[in-house]
Amino acid sequence: MARINRRLLVWGWITRRQVSVATMSDPEIIAVQSRKFPVNAVTRWLLGAAPSGVEATDRSVPGADGQIPVRVYRPAGASRASGDGAGRPLVVYFHGGGFVFGSLPMGDWICGTVAEQVGAVVVSVDYRLAPAHRFPAAVEDCYAALAWAAGSQAELGAAGPIGVMGESAGGCLSAVMCLLARERGGPAIAHQALIYPVTDMTADRSAGKQDLPFLSAAEMDAYKRHYLGPDGDAANPWASPLLAADHAGLPPALIQVAEHDPLRSDGLRYAAALRAAGVPVRFTEYVGVPHGFVNFPGLSSAAHQAMNEVVAAQREALTPVTEGDRR
Incomplete structure (x- = not known):
């Protein structure tokens, strides 16, 4: 077993000393959620930023219980006109944060990288957060935004295949979107x-x-408690996609895990379940890093390696091969 990246280890210790969801009340969490995300040179270095050539536009889209904020990323030179988007993929992104934290700026680097390097239009979804909005509010918001994005491809300047992506809680929501899309016919x-x-x-x-x-174990318990509430069913496939009765017919997957992550086995077991159902899976374990490493590209070279793999997998799955490419 490789040693944990020292910079991530120190940063994890600092953030836990400042605030830990395990010791926060509902009002304290809601107060943190209301704070404006600081965008400055330090946060851009730590969390990364969208490449300078990528256009990012904020808007809101209709959901079952009100408007859902989204951020749309387009590669340099991409037009909103449908003709320019012929073949351009659409990727819908769901951020992490334990269903409790996270916001649109958290995805700038990940989404901007995909927009630039895959040539995709990327829609980042600012779904409702617990504890004010418990399960299944996040699921409902994510599916509404996914359906809107798929139905608005011409307006967005995309006309190619659709992908989903996310990390941690966003990875769960991405997997759940695949289950829901299969169940609901799109x-x-x-x-x-x-x-x-x-x-x-x-x-x-x-x-x-x-x-x-x-x-930590205490933090995972707190995230679960805040998200599901006293009446939520942890075995519901919308919360635990591994427990779905059937994984057949789901889209090909890239699953990335971290060596020093208590959720490592979740990714490993989900990859096994998909493969057992005949779903193509690429599974990669990044050594020497903890949970969350992709969200800190300023501290971890592995974050860049992981995003290079995401980009390569999305290019292969979402970018049409032309006759010229085959020659």
Whole structure:
């Protein structure tokens, strides 16, 4: 087993000393959620930023219980006109944060990288957060935004295949979107990129290492408690996609996990379940890093390696091959 990246280890210790969801009340969490995300040189270095040539536009789209904020990323030179988007993929992104934290700026680097390097239009979804909005509010928002994006491809300047992606809680939501799209007859999803996803909320997290950076056993319990509430069913496939009765017919997947992550087994078991159902899966474990490493490209070279793999997988799955490419 490789040693944990020292910079991520220190940063994890600092963030936990400042605030930990395990010790926060509902009002304290809601107060943190209301704070404006700081965008400055430090956060751009730590969390990354969208490449300078990528256009990012904020708007809102209709949901079942009101408007859902989204951020749309387009590669340099891409027009909103449908003719320019012929063959351009559409990727819908769901951020992490334990269903409790996270916002649109959190996805700037990941979404901007995909827009630039895949040539995709990327829609990042600012779904409702717990504890004010418990399960299944996030699922409903994500599906509404996915359906809107798929139905608005001409307006967005995309006309190619659709992919979903997300990390941690966003990885769970991406997997759930694939289940819902299959159950509801669309939208057609061609690829899912799941970055250290949580896939089984019934799992016992108390065994083994409990104080890994960014995600301790107490913090995982708190995220689950805030998200599901007293009446939520952890075995519901909308919360635990691993427990779906059938995984057949789901889109090909890239699943990335971190070596020092209590959720590592969630990704490993989900990959096995998809493969057993005949779904093509690429599974990669990044050594020496904890949960959340992709969200800190300023601290971890592995974050860049992981995004290079995401981009390569999405190009293969979502970018049509022309006759000229075959020659």
